[in-house]
Amino acid sequence: MAPRRSQPVRQTQASSNPLDPALIARRTKKHLGELEKSNYTEVDIDPDQADGAAEGSGRRGRGTARQTLISDGRPSVHPNKKSTMNIRTALLYKKNLATLIEESGVGNLPPSVPGYFSAVVPPSQEPPRLFCSVCGYWGNYRCMKCALPFCSRDCEVNHQETQCEKRVVY
Amino acid sequence: MLFLLDNGAHSIKVGHDHDPSVFQNAIVRSKGDKQTYYGHEIPRCRDRSSLHYRLPCEKGYVVDWDAQKAIWDGMFLQFPKPDIPESSILITEPYFNLPQIQRIYDQFVFEEYGFQSYYRCTPASLIPHGSLFTAPHKTREGDLPLPPECMLVIDSGFSFTHIVPLISGSIVWNAVKRIDVGGKLLTNHLKELISYRQWNMMDQTYIMDDVKERCCYVSADFKADMELSRTKLPNNPIILQYILPDFSLNRPGKLLERGQVVKDASWQILEMNNERFTVPELLFTPSDIGLDQIGLAQAIAHSISLLPEELHGMFWGNIGLIGGNTKFPGFAPRLPITEAYRSAHRFVTSSPSLYAQRYAITREDYFEIGNDISRRRWKGPYSDMPLRVDTRLKE
Numbered sequence A: 001m002a003p004r005r006s007q008p009v010r011q012t013q014a015s016s017n018p019l020d021p022a023l024i025a026r027r028t029k030k031h032l033g034e035l036e037k038s039n040y041t042e043v044d045i046d047p048d049q050a051d052g053a054a055e056g057s058g059r060r061g062r063g064t065a066r067q068t069l070i071s072d073g074r075p076s077v078h079p080n081k082k083s084t085m086n087i088r089t090a091l092l093y094k095k096n097l098a099t100l101i102e103e104s105g106v107g108n109l110p111p112s113v114p115g116y117f118s119a120v121v122p123p124s125q126e127p128p129r130l131f132c133s134v135c136g137y138w139g140n141y142r143c144m145k146c147a148l149p150f151c152s153r154d155c156e157v158n159h160q161e162t163q164c165e166k167r168v169v170y
Numbered sequence B: 001m002l003f004l005l006d007n008g009a010h011s012i013k014v015g016h017d018h019d020p021s022v023f024q025n026a027i028v029r030s031k032g033d034k035q036t037y038y039g040h041e042i043p044r045c046r047d048r049s050s051l052h053y054r055l056p057c058e059k060g061y062v063v064d065w066d067a068q069k070a071i072w073d074g075m076f077l078q079f080p081k082p083d084i085p086e087s088s089i090l091i092t093e094p095y096f097n098l099p100q101i102q103r104i105y106d107q108f109v110f111e112e113y114g115f116q117s118y119y120r121c122t123p124a125s126l127i128p129h130g131s132l133f134t135a136p137h138k139t140r141e142g143d144l145p146l147p148p149e150c151m152l153v154i155d156s157g158f159s160f161t162h163i164v165p166l167i168s169g170s171i172v173w174n175a176v177k178r179i180d181v182g183g184k185l186l187t188n189h190l191k192e193l194i195s196y197r198q199w200n201m202m203d204q205t206y207i208m209d210d211v212k213e214r215c216c217y218v219s220a221d222f223k224a225d226m227e228l229s230r231t232k233l234p235n236n237p238i239i240l241q242y243i244l245p246d247f248s249l250n251r252p253g254k255l256l257e258r259g260q261v262v263k264d265a266s267w268q269i270l271e272m273n274n275e276r277f278t279v280p281e282l283l284f285t286p287s288d289i290g291l292d293q294i295g296l297a298q299a300i301a302h303s304i305s306l307l308p309e310e311l312h313g314m315f316w317g318n319i320g321l322i323g324g325n326t327k328f329p330g331f332a333p334r335l336p337i338t339e340a341y342r343s344a345h346r347f348v349t350s351s352p353s354l355y356a357q358r359y360a361i362t363r364e365d366y367f368e369i370g371n372d373i374s375r376r377r378w379k380g381p382y383s384d385m386p387l388r389v390d391t392r393l394k395e
């Protein structure tokens, strides 16, 4: 993931150098995480929602029960039946996938046993292609300040005026 | 009665017969009309500008059971007479579903809903029972030609893309491979590109899904298309112009036909140029956004290389595509996304007694033998692993 086709990277102090490959890798990782979001404005939750729905995807820490369940306020298939303890537990204690994977122990399986982690395809052997961050054409140059690629003088100017973070802040 | 439930992270396909009802596996709140819509109700939502989504699944796995229950409850109540205690249900689950999540599926089926019997499996494992690998006109119901001994199912869905080899109808788990690119990532990537270059679409998932489905394609010659996308209209053969919807006028989004002029000053035009092919390209070159994984073509070769060498030719000859992303033009052959559902339907109707005796677990067995029965009966990649159960709440 480190830039391999870039302008020469200055070898100065890693943490302060804006072109530090580790910083760029972290920025890329953060960006890939953002591409999995269900809503762009996840924290902007309408406070006047009477029905409590669309409440974001559970930011509570593990082991903390939700105050209200949306499914409780909805028509039930068996309206007169009380849910079992197993079901109430599943409804009330939401855990995110990372926690569930950790708790399941599948990460401790030897690599020879097929599982979530061994199923991922191997990394690419070829250097990544770079695209202009402004127009999407081939990005053969990189911004000296933030390392995003651009294709031309026009796009460079555009990048600096509208997009450049001046430094990699992640 | 038999319920078939293909429970995808993006959409649910549910029904009894050949044609399922299809709706999003989501709860959405419309900022326009301030209403909340659950699963099957979503088609009723008119104002789709700025929808807030609550999805039961995270990366394909059900994690929000409160949301999933609300959607399932409403879904079951849509059936005229859901005689659940007398019914069997077949539910699909993601590949490598975690043992403690599988357990909750079982609890819902028997403890919450009280089905008579049940079978749970992955979409790809149903494909040998379907007609994906057989010419439909040659087959009649109850007269199934044998599926090929070896097949490779590419399931490119909302959360990720899996390559799933099957021998004699069974998944070869050690050769199943995953690329972490799915339809959700593609739409979000497209949103970012358009939001920076043209209109702020970051909160317009619904519109951008529509743009993606209408405009995007898998390029056969990426470099050539990239050059073509540099030319100006009217010589640019790539550019498509999409007229953004106006929900206040009840006007859906649509494509401007080539050569058609913008008549109405109120039309807002979104231009799709190199975005048309650079977005689906992520399935084939994930490193284009810095995801350090090989793409689909290489991943297929990688998966096949893990299979017995004398069978390689058979796998190469029997590659089938399922999942929403395989509908992009150029991801040929184009196939309906209900393939897993249809295969399930053929599976249970072609030999109901085989399904009932060999596959389904009954309510009696579940309560008699216990929660572990599904792991023992159906096996799977994690079935030999000790199950870690969260006992915090147990009395």
Ligand SMILES: [Zn+2]
Pocket (backbone or CB within 6 Å): A132, A133, A134, A135, A136, A137, A150, A151, A152, A155
């Ligand atoms: Zn450019």
Ligand SMILES: [Zn+2]
Pocket (backbone or CB within 6 Å): A143, A144, A145, A146, A147, A148, A159, A160, A163, A164, A165, A166
């Ligand atoms: Zn910059």
